[in-house]
Amino acid sequence: MSDELDPITPESALTYYLDARQYDLSDDTLRSHRYRIESFIRWLQSPDYGDGEVLNMNDVDLRMIHAYRVFKREENFEGDEPCNAVTMQGQVSTLRVFFQYIADINAVPEELADRVRLPRLQHGEDVSETVLDSERANAILDYLHKWEYATSEHVAFLILWRTSCRLGGLRALDLSDFDREERALCFRHRPKTDTGLKNGTRGERDVSLKPQVAAVIEEYIDGPHRHRVTDEFGRSPLVTTTNGRPSPTTIRIWCYKWTRPCAIGEACPDGRDLDECEATDYNESSKCPFSVSSHPVRSGSITAFRDAGAPREVVSDRGDVSEKILEKHYDRASSRQRMRRRQEFIPDDL
Structure with a gap:
């Protein structure tokens, strides 16, 4: 010393x-x-x-x-x-x-x-390959629509998938941030009351919703599953728990919970006995090797929008991510998927 x-x-x-x-x-x-x-x-x-x-x-x-x-x-x-x-x-x-x-x-x-030297990464090691694919996401949403309709967990997962927002963006939404007439969600930076956006005011944006998505949110707001509570700052969160605005940990647990295959009635890919599997417990759902947190949900959402033909700049604005970062870290499309995206832009007479 x-x-x-x-x-x-x-x-x-x-x-x-x-x-x-x-x-x-x-x-x-x-x-x-x-x-x-x-x-x-x-x-x-x-x-x-x-x-x-x-x-x-x-x-x-x-x-x-x-x-x-x-x-x-x-x-x-x-x-x-x-x-x-x-x-x-x-x-x-x-x-x-x-x-x-x-x-x-x-x-x-x-x-x-x-x-103190930083570890050197080999090419590609700095890119996460964990992503929720659209087939699994839609299976989860179909199950939630049928069995957990317009609950907090249903609406949270729906917003994460359909807007490509971050966990912090979902938490930041107030009741007044849902525009019924325009069918849109307004993401706003409010750091003084514990809901700052990752990119500050640059991350503020309005995101349009498809009619069927907006309809679920409306029924959630008007229905019995949304708790009429305020947070510690007197604000009314859009997505609620009995204690007010959901914590980041709560949202992560929701994601882990519903991305387990067994949670939506599918057979365990590992063939586990569900009576003995510790991951069937709500608070241990992250231990399921097939469950994912909110970040792979966001990555999968961005990839799905790109596969559906949404231009890179549109997905970039909608998800509050630069085109460079989007391409490197979030768009996990395979080489064949990228080829198919390009096909429509190749003239027939060349």
Whole structure:
């Protein structure tokens, strides 16, 4: 430990970092940074990992950071899968930024962040292949339409699929953001009341809905399944729970729940005995190897719109994603799908 450093606990360093960044990061990104740094702090303070408890950030060095990376890559905490290359890059990238900020208060040496090297990714490793295909999405929506019609979970999944919005965008919707006459949803950035959009005011947009989609939302609003509640800021959420606006965790669980094949009456592809499968429990649905969170739902939605012939710029505006990012990270079409998209633009006489 250098004599020039000022002692500080890992928790206090994290508090400083989150406070310093609360205005320049979106709520989702800030939560992601908190989660990654808390994982590192948990490792530092656990006597079962590394060299024992580390209660002062002054003691963190490159050797310790490398040991943490090996732990995350090879073991990870109980219940968590070992990190792949992409996840590891995100973990290390966040830690580097964390070290840069707390170096300003002499918690770690100034040069520490620069000496932490990011994992190198092979070509294609930075692109997620997890996507909900349109056939599965439509099967889920057909089931919800029949058995869970106009419930909060039905409407949430319907909006995610039909608008390609992010989880945060769904949460941000108020009752007044649904335009009945124009059949549209208006996504607005309201960070002061806990519903900021990922891209701030640039992410604000109005998204049109097909009549049948708007009809479900209308019946939800007027029907018995929508709770007449307000959030802690006095706003009326469009999609509600008994406690008000659904949390990000709640929406993720809804996605995991309904993307399990067994949830919509399909046979388990693994042939599991449903009486013994832990993933049949509501809170354990993410453990189903075939369930997905909201991000693959968004990716699948974007791919489905592109396959249906929607121009890239239209999908880009509708889903609040740049065309470059859309092409790289969200549009998971195969080479054959891309060929079919291009066919209609090839003249017959060439």
